[in-house]
Amino acid sequence: MADPLLSVERVSHRFGGLLAVNAASLSAQPSCITALIGPNGAGKTTLFSIISGFLKPDEGRIRFAGEDVTGEPPHRLARRGIARTFQIVQPFVGLSVRENILVGAHLHHRARDAALNVAEQVGREVGLGAMLDRPADSLTVAGRKRLELARALATEPRLLLLDEVLAGLNPSEIRDIVPVIRALCDRGVTIVMIEHVMQAVMSLARQVFVLAEGRMIAAGTPGEVTADPLVVEAYLGHGAAKKLGAAHEH
Amino acid sequence: MTRSGMTKRGATGHGIGRFASIVIVVAVLAAVPLVVHSNVTLNFLVATLLAALAGQGWNILGGYGGQYSFGHAAFFGTGAYVTAILQVRYGVNAWAGFAAGIAGGAVVGAVIGGLSFRSGLRGSYFALVTLAFAEVLRIVASVTPITGAGVGTLVKLDLHARAFQFESRAVFYWVILAMVAVSLVITHLVERSRFGVWLVAVRENEDAARALGVDVIMVKLGAMVLSAAITAAAGCFYVQYFLFIDSGIAYGTWISIEALLTPIIGGVGTVFGPLFGALVVKSLGEGAKLLAGDAPGLDLVVYGIVLVLVIGMAPRGLVGGLTAARRWCGRRWRPASIPAEEAEHG
Structure with a gap:
């Protein structure tokens, strides 16, 4: 694989006593779409805020285009792309x-x-x-x-961080905007998107990272992560994967 | 038209139209002393343009940048004192003193802006801090010997152009008018520059601006320095015109209020807002005095009433209100085929 355009290395961020992001790592390959999914409150937006410079990480490094950009303010990161x-x-x-x-x-x-x-x-x-x-x-x-x-x-930009651009849209609006995002990627913009609309994630993303309670619990292709029992449990609760598996066998 | 004025019109070359309107307004005002010879009227007009100039300064930071200062007296007073003290105590030429006064105001702006923006003060906190700085300067100026302390500083009468003093009030009037004209052009250029676009973005939403690569602190600081310099220029002129300054005049709340009142009444974030506001406010104030005899403080009562009415009925000031009204009329009376945008400008 090519060198990633963005790599987030074991980043943590604390709000008072709450560890919102806990040693999370993520990387985005150039010119393709990476999705970041996870249940509500998992820390996805916090992680975006760290990558874009709005929050400074308590631990960990962020590398962009081979350079360490940890802790740079948003306007300078915007200038970098x-x-x-x-x-x-x-x-x-x-x-x-x-x-x-x-x-x-x-x-x-x-x-x-x-x-x-x-x-x-x-x-x-x-x-x-x-x-x-x-x-x-x-x-x-x-x-x-x-x-x-x-x-x-x-x-x-060289890297575009999309935080739930599809949320609140109806299915026909989603159908309209998905091609726009795909066209951006074809043009060479690297995209990382937080998304709850799984249909869009499945069709757009090449790589999916799953964040739950601040930890990165899975990474892989869309097919791999949706089959991962850890991911199913994160969304549906403890024992959900087992029950689902049992239901399938019957 | 949106409040910033950086609309499509700017994109399609109407910027020249705006420039022409500045020339026309200034030309009309410049002709006034040719018709009116009464010193009372000219005094009134000079005071009006002085308020307009102070307001033009405030408008850059408050109108375009959304940072409402309650302490523009800090810049007015610094401009005035620097001009006066350099002449009286150090024998510096009045014109050089004038330039130094503007620079001094800009430096004070940079210091106050640097301290408050770096500490992240916004909204009413920023307003209060600027008020506090102006008050501190007023108190300091009322006790330190170099400003003449409680007695004030008197500039020697020397009615020569090289001393920046003129026998005829009309010449003084033209000088302050020229300064207002320069401030109008500066505002117009700011509005159409990248700096101006970023400044308006900061006013509208700081976080969104930062995400788009705007260095919010530097933009605010730049606006503060420019704003302070223009208001300081009004202070420099004040000294040359009245030849006297003391701490109550220089750093008093009266000028902070005039600086913010004129753009708010006339139209915040518009090129002509402060000038228009000054004409309206000062005329009403003088009119009330004429009608009711010279009751002290009556003009302030009138200012208060006008401010309440404008904020209640036309929150974007008279210029904003007129634009909205004109667009409304255009929509009603023009044939439907002409878009309101064009009708409004034609």
Whole structure:
């Protein structure tokens, strides 16, 4: 396998007495989609916040493109090419869709015209072309998720961290946005996504990591992890794998 | 149009239109002394433009950056004192003193901004800290000998252009108008720059801005320094115009209030907001004084009433309110085929 673009090495983070992430490791291969799944409260978003620099890990290292980037602030990581979206969308509500994307586009384009071009192009790419001049707060949930994606993309990232971009969307909206994500990957953007919509994880991800109670309990292809008894137990409770197995035999 | 003003219009070359409107407004104001010769009126207009200039400074940080300062007196006063003290005590040329005053205000801005932004102060905490800094400076200035302590500092009358003093009020008026014009152009340029886009992003959502690569502290600090420099320029002008400064004037809350009142009334985060707000607020204040005799503090009562009305009825200020009203009219009366965006600008 090629060198991973991102590798998280035994990272821990503590909120007071709560060990939210416990010696978790993860790696993402370039130009492919890696999924991070796990039950609610497993520490997935905390791990994302650590990778994107919003939280400093108490232990462990993060390497990006071969360099140690542990503890760097978010804006510097963004400059290196790590972009994230937020699980709870954070649009700049007072601005239009175009202006929202423009903020990201300015990261690598100082000139206004160049940045506006990038913003427009990215807006079209995620399917917001018709809504560029609407106020951001007039968008639907699906629209806001697209906007979140567009803003992150406008920074021209090498690594894109997607935190539940499909959550809250209906099946037809999910069908619309999945190809957008796949196209990004085909274009060479490395993606790590936190996702609960398993159908999307199965169809998109090449590698899946499973986090439960702060620990990485499994890693492998989508098929491997869903068959892993530890994973089944993490989601459904102790003894669930055994019961399911017994049910299958009957 | 959104509050930031960095809309599609900017994208399609209407920026020149905005620049033209600055030229027109300034040209109209510049013609006033040719028609009006009354010193009372010119005094009033100078005071109005002074408030507008202080407000233009506040608007960069508060309007575009969303960091509401209650202590812009710290910059106004520093500008005023530096200009006065350099001239009176060190015999420095008035123009050089003026430039040093602006730089001094910027330095104070960098210090206050550096301390408060690095400690992560936001919202009302930031407002209170700026107020506290201004008050500390006021108290220090009222006791230290170099500022003239309680007596204040008097600048010697020397009605020559080289001493930055002019016999005619009209010339003073044109000078302050030119300074306001420069601040309008600066605001316009900020609005269309990467710095301005990032500043507005910080106002709207700091975390989202950080995720997009914005160095939030540096952007806020840059806005603070620019904001402080512009408001300090108003202080420098004050000294040259009135030739006197003491701690109550320099660092008093009156100027902090004028600096934030004019943009909030006129329209926060808009290029013309502070100028427009200053014209409205000062006219109402003077009008009330004329009607009710010179009751002390009456203008402050009027300011309070206007502030309550504007915040209640047009939270984006008069410019924001007018834009909304114009768009509403456009939508009602224009044929449906013309989009409201264009009707609004035409």
